[in-house]
């Protein structure tokens with residue numbers, strides 16, 4: 001068991017900068033007062049009892065009764081936290097330094113000025129004392145497995161690189177707006193100074209479908225790819241929204257959701273950034289939108305606003321195993337290495353009122369967003385069942401292994417298989433073979449390969465999470481269906497009736513198997529600028545009447561980029577070494593990766609090419625190679641990020657490290673595995689095409705499931721002197 005020490009202030013490992021120059025007593029006093037006032041406003045001194053997760057002692061989850069409104073469903077999607085302590089610590093410090101910067105501005109000083117920046121080191125000790133960060137783990141040397149929170153992957157002093165509950169790094173410097181007090185206001189003005197158009201207006205103009213202009217279906221890729229992509233997203237990122245601290249007598253970390261940001265459309269409030277809705281598709285003319293939470297600065301120094309990531313950045317199956325020890329404890333059965341499952345081998349039941357419709361009994365899994373749509377739940381069930389299958393076999397092969405060893409080995413094997421699926425099957429389809437090759441993203445077919453570089457920050461970057469990886473939103477279709485064993489249709493309905501609804505998963509006449517069979521058979525929508533009305537006009541609606549009481553996911557994406565201070569599309573083009581557009585045409589000086597119709601729409605929405613939001617510019621690019629899913633900009637950002645997930649992960653499955661890696665035989669066996677195998681075994685299908693992300697065809701025919709490779713777990717049989725951990 002690793003020891004964890006915790007600190008009310010961050011310390012050690014923080015190299016205190018050598019302070020040069022003279023202290024300016026006047027300025028020092030001003031800053032000190034600003035800090036003290038911030039402390040009084042935010043009141044960071046919260047008692048922090050340590051909660052140790054052990055079998056049967058899981059700390060009770062705060063169970064907040066869920067209502068049934070679109071805002072409640074939205075909170076289900078992003079509002080919960082599996083680690084209230086860390087969440088509350090981050091809220092406190094993020095907010096503290098935000099208020100501190102405001103107070104400095106109120107005093108008439110400019111926070112970013114040289115004078116203030118030079119003076120801050122003299123206050124470092126005070127600042128750190130006020131700063132509360134989540135528990136800082138102590139790494140046990142030579143521990144062979146990943147920690148659930150992703151810490152200790154990178155060696156000292158950067159043990160928190162890629163860990164859960166840390167700030168998202170950026171590809172391109174933030175562009176916030178400032179007034180005399182705030183320095184972290186969303187980007188709402190264009191280059192020429194006028195106001196950017198409402199995110200909803202842009203969504204309508206550029207990203208909507210019409211009956212005559214629907215997104216075509218892919219001829220090649222299946223829905224399994226779409227929902228696997230979503231599963232991967234939830235493995236590597238969850239950005240928490242701002243919450244308000246509301247400590248309860250028995251729960252000092254209690255925080256409440258910011259609600260009703262659907263008023264004051266003209267003047268945004270502190271935590272609200274509502275979207276103006278001039279069309280009449282929605283009940284409200286102002287769409288609820290809460291800003292994401294400010295993160296405390298690295299080393300506690302109060303820098304500009306950054307956003308947090310509550311998941312580990314590593315491709316480590318956080319979706320299945322959680323991103324904290326505490327969540328993992330809730331998921332394990334503590335018998336023979338198994339993850340807990342329900343009696344009908346679905347996911348186990350979670351706490352009441354958690355993560356699904358309030359009238360239902362919800363499941364629990366590693367990430368809490370998995371009940372958003374049944375297809376995603378199916379992927380979660382696949383990995384749960386495969387884990388238990390592996391653990392069971394390992395138990396038969398190594399009867400002397402105890403629960404902990406069985407669990408960790410099964411987790412390590414499944415994570416290895418998952419990484420192989422990501423880099424061998426998924427990424428080459430997503431970014432194309434050439435880019436995958438050029439960015440060092442392809443796995444070798446056999447043997448070890450050391451790609452680890454400790455200087456690479458594996459953190460999920462802001463432009464990836466908030467824009468590029470949201471490409472998947474355009475792949476979503478209109479329906480949820482299920483297929484019988486003979487591939488005839490069992491059920492079909494529009495997607496909007498299935499948000500957070502687990503009735504089909506629990507219904508044994510439908511269940512994950514029939515939905516999964518459909519996902520493997522059905523092609524996805526093409527990635528293009530068209531976002532289905534199911535999520536663009538009906539996201540999380542609850543009344544199912546016109547006008548809708550739901551949300552617009554595309555408008556959310558645009559607004560989220562502005563909330564995070566994400567610069568325009570052109571900045572990312574330059575970052576990627578691509579030409580920036582200088583005029584609104586699709587010639588060499590313009591939007592060369594767009595079609596003419598799209599450029600005209602962009603021109604009607606933006607007054608300068610530099611103003612185009614990253615999500616809008618990226619999602620509306622054409623692929624530049626036949627058969628590609630992505631356009632060049634998103635392709636570049638996604639390739640860069642997956643390169644970091646690979647090269648920045650000490651536990652990457654191909655790495656040759658003795659204690660943490662696989663033997664060459666084990667690795668070669670892992671490299672034979674495919675997602676089709678997991679699909680077959682977990683869902684007990686009879687037949688499947690070998691490449692399940694691609695449509696069945698004469699080149700990719702359906703085969704009997706027993707022809708699909710299955711891991712040979714005898715390679716994990718422990719023999720003296722052969723395999724020791």
Ligand SMILES: *[C@@H]1O[C@H](CO)[C@@H](O)[C@H](O)[C@H]1NC(C)=O
Nearest residue numbers: 024025026027028030109115
């Ligand atoms: C010290 O700081 C104050 C407040 O910003 C400023 O007015 C003054 O010029 C500074 N003094 C020196 C010597 O820099």
Ligand SMILES: *[C@@H]1O[C@H](CO)[C@@H](O)[C@H](O)[C@H]1NC(C)=O
Nearest residue numbers: 330332333340341342348349
């Ligand atoms: C496993 O899940 C069931 C609900 O599906 C629950 O009743 C049981 O307590 C869980 N077991 C453990 C060890 O958490």
Ligand SMILES: *[C@@H]1O[C@H](CO)[C@@H](O)[C@H](O)[C@H]1NC(C)=O
Nearest residue numbers: 483484485486487488489490
């Ligand atoms: C397919 O299977 C379903 C359910 O078993 C059955 O009702 C249906 O008649 C079958 N259809 C064909 C064409 O075999």
